Amino acid sequence: MKMHGLGDGPYWMISYAYFLTISMLYLITLVSFGSAIGLRFFRLNGYSIQFVFYFIYLNLQISIAFLFSSIFEKVKTVTVVAYILVYGTGLLGSFLFQKLIESESFPEEYIIGLELYPGFSLYRRLYEFSQYASRGTGMKWQDISDSGMSEIFYIMSVEWFLALIVAFYIDQVFSSGKSPFFFLVNPFKKPSSLPRRPTVQRLDSKKVFIDMEKLDVTQEREKVQKLRNEGSTGHAILCDDLKKVYPGRDGNPPKMAVRGLYLSVPLGECFGMLGPNGAGKTSFISMMTGLLRPSSGTALVQGLDICKDMNKVYTSMGVCPQHDLLWETLTGREHLLFYGRLKNIKGSSLTHAVDESLKSVSLFDGGVGDKPAGNYSGGMKRRLSVAISLIGNPKVVYMDEPSTGLDPASRKNLWNVIKRAKQNTAIILTTHSMEEAEFLCDRLGIFVDGGLQCIGNSKELKSRYGGSYVFTMTTSSEHEDEVERLVKSVSPNAKKIYHLAGTQKFELAKQEVRIAEVFRSVEKAKSNFTLFAWGLADTTLEDVFIKVARTAQAFIPLS
Template sequence: MRWGDLNNSTNGMKEVLIIMFVEWILVLFFAYYLDQVFTSGSGKSPFFFLKGFQKKPLSSFGKPSLGKQGSKVFIQMDKHDVSQEREKVEQLLLEPTINQAIICDNLKKVYPGRDGNPDKLAVRGLSLALPNGECFGMLGPNGAGKTSFINMMIGLTKPTAGTAFVQGLDIRTHMNGIYTSMGVCPQHDLLWETLTGREHLLFYGRLKNLKGSALTQAVEESLKSVNLFHGGVDDKQAGKYSGGMKRRLSVAISLIGDPRVVYMDEPSTGLDPASRNNLWNVVKHAKRDRAIILTTHSMEEAEVLCDRLGIFVDGSLQCIGNPKELKARYGGTYVFTMTTTMDHEKDVEAMVQQLYPAAKKVYHISGTQKFELPKEEVQIASVFRAVETAKRNFTVSAWGLADTTLEDVFIKVARDAQAFETLS
């Protein structure tokens, strides 16, 4: 047989090849259908292909609902500050203003369940407005959805519902325009090990349309700002950098080219105290004329850098406000600590209960006890008098009275939110 023999009607080979091709297509679709229906553990309904034609139920926001898992979002009433932020976003969408760098409108992200597992709601209806010149800190436990939120904002993943506007551009349709005014410091360093720090910044500077002397100056200023300019570090391959040096280079990359919006996902991870303090100064200087969204597990960093904080638990914001507001709202207690011998633990407890009947013991180990005292009842002078009296009656190794810290607020909000989720 030769190719020219296909036109010979006597051998029938042309018809055989056509039949084989048609059968191949039909059997391919049939095999795919059987694989979807009879797969062990995650088999679909025999009519799964008809689901696309069914009408999706609308949620109270006029958008497709997220099913049973998503309904939990609306069981829990929004806190007052979160509701205010949502109302602010709705007002800004009606009357847009150029002062707002980022507007998130009911942003949701759901990862479909596989192998019989339920869907995972990573972000549940987040609404947020961020003006230019503000650093917004996102606090939350591991797995709360902070990185998923940032991945949607930078275009790595598509939102399941809702949208966000960056400098007036929609992340669903105008991501190419957003890239030109955006800087990102990811949670994990994305560096080429064979390139030097200077070469990284030259590359990313060109992406931001910097050229000639402007590019050279921007690279040198970036290297100096993160303390990578001296000692030949700038011309050293990134593969030979320490973990802290890589983080500093990632921060420098996120800020080169004067981006209007910057996302920093745990930028100070792995830095020594001196480098971390230097990095904070860089971020403080950078936020003057741009919007920054920063995630961190360092409460000290959040207080130093962030104008506003949002505590993010299980995919939703639990509270929004500046650090002082949050401490006043959720930390209406002083923490009184006293260490004695184990024989006098009951004496300490009796002393505190006599002073403040509403006091609550929150910690107890080997003679050290901690009590939460309601701020409205506490008179610091009376605490000092009680301690001086106690010292005359038994040995007091150490004692202290401390105001609520941001870490206490974070733990309290996260614990309450997770307890509610367990109940619901």
């Protein structure tokens, strides 16, 4: 929701109101049932006092829960801590705190100090209610001062607001990546862009890495640096020396997931990121969408720095994550209505946009869009995720393997949707399908071991890294030697890459091969021995990918 434009303020307000409503319903049920069955604890003590006390404590409890959710990252950890606090407070209240309250020699100041812990404040309040109820009079407002309850009201009220403020501050600094002094920034100041920086001479310690950079990668880096130096923000996406390092754990060294990435993507371009598993593609997408904070470097999205202005970046961004994030009880239409409202689409425009989105991903006919997402197949969920990422015509869209699990017909339809959407949008797409990359992407980058190894359109990459033809011939086993001699006559430096049961494959260097000569040689060979099958193919994008990946994995560049 945050990646699609939901602000922190509305999210906190809605979540707070939801939990407060649930808590108040529980409170009303508890007091009503207790009074109905005749419990003096509820019937004798003033209902208004009970309501004010419970209301303040419930708000304090919710605020502390928000604070814990900001501090702890793992649900299991905070669950254990919460159980210890709840049960520990109950045991200490019964066996320690009550004895201290009833002791005349224990200083009242120390009691107040203990009540700074919310659990003891609650226990003290319940203790006083029970004492007044046992006398048969119950607590009234005039008894507040004598019972020492006024201090508890003040303590809980102050802690309520302090816990909320601290929780929001921690969330903004550690989760949203803002500066620790973000509250001192002028709210009316225009968002900052990356400052210009002078061109500097690279250190000798990095010379090996630069020498190993391919010309196309070097040109992309120089292009980004030129845009930085000129202060230009015309590109939708501009990555400048973006790095991500995961700290070492369990004796393992730190993991460099993204190594100084330089990349520029203008509006109207679909950039495809190819790479083996673990190459760093998902880490890059996670940084660009705000899930991870870069270790160093930064990126501009529509002129906004992802390290400083990520909340503003979200308003013009769409995301199709690798795994579908859907509410199973909501229908496809309800999903799109919700995310459309986040993109500030309203009224008839919203209805029209939702209908068009459902039609574009083939979820409109037959009332499929009005069925709960939990009943969708994997392919239907994937199509809905793509529709969510594109609703509202965002300026920047990230798609992490969008066509995974789709049948051929649905995949081709989805490709057409993405191709139409990129006209006014910059799209970064990761995929393992070479066919998808060639169909959708204007430019491609092959990512290996956290670094960009090459960049360019499909034809450029094939021409640059696939300088050979693949010649295949199938004959009977006794004629295999004759096939080898035929190939050597056409291309003296031919390399055999496959051999099984009479079928042989050879790589023929393009610069020493004439296609007409290959055909003449094959026709001549037909008169000498039987050919079952033969073929001559140009290098495919898959061949380029495998070649670049193997070459890059032969060494680890300097970080």
